[in-house]
Amino acid sequence: MSKPKKGVLLVNLGTPDSPSVPDVKRYLTEFLLDGRVIDIPAWRRSLLVRGVIVPFRAPKSAKLYRAIWDDNTGSPLLHYSVRQQQLLQERLSGEYHVELAMRYQNPSISRALARLKSMNLDSIRVIPLFPQYASASTGSVIDKVMELMRTWHTFPGVSFVNDFYENDLMIEVFAENALKHHPETYDHILFSYHGLPVRQLNDVEVSGTHDCEKAGCRQQIAEHNRYCYLAQCHATTRLLAKRLGLKETDYTVCFQSRLGKTPWVQPYTSDVLKDVAAKGKKRLLVFCPAFVSDCLETVYEVGTEYALEFKELGGEKVQLVESLNDHPKWITALEQLVYRDLPEWLQKDKLTV
Structure with a gap:
């Protein structure tokens, strides 16, 4: 077998090493101390995270992780991320070596890069596993790698x-x-994306004064809002709606998992649940297109917490649409991302569909 000359680094968000409270504390501490996640002065962030958020959230989060944890494969996010790495490695020729890392905790980016460095490669392609760009996700991965x-x-x-x-x-x-x-059997469809503080969108434009409502980010994506998370979320939704033949009245775009009292991108998923329940909707189909692997935010937050909340509001059913996970076409999509932006003559005959 020929020696690999090119490296691929897949990076997802992260997961605790176990659902124990100490491991969840370590994960949350590393995650929330990232200045791109909580973008306030470091001393304030440290006091807030170490003194308030982590001691309060870790025991609760550990309980939630235990609800979705598999004794053999661990968290769903880790399981499917490993599968993606393995299947992509099988797809690529022997000149490629594929590593998996998590932005927070294990497998770590530092160890993955150390392995790639030892191989004396010609190139490394880094693929943060977040469909829509945000400074707190993709930006953080790029920052850490650099x-x-x-x-x-x-x-x-x-x-x-x-x-x-x-x-x-x-x-x-x-x-x-x-x-x-069978989407036609549901009363309404939600496209629920991970939330983001509104202030983190200000720097989308060079002026630092980006305003999603003035820029029309819910209606279009263009050069001026190319890197706006909200605009990209709505663009993904429009593509999915077109593929499924949905009308605008059939669905709502919303945002989950907010933290703290600062304004986040709206509408919030919890508020939308109340609204659709008040309108007499009984059955909801929910997409989470910000996640390429099922995880705590999809399996538990949507599949359990929102399902229970909706029933308490008078609804009957919340059905989560499974994420991309290890679907063969998603592995082909990853293969596309490895080759994307290469000169056309180098891309030819590369892909296996």
């Missing part, structure tokens, strides 16, 4: 995938997963 590589004396060619919110195969997999549940 920080860790800063000490290297020699560099291979390094490239990053910023987003893939419009990837056709990704859209196709979400649509196929939805069709298994």
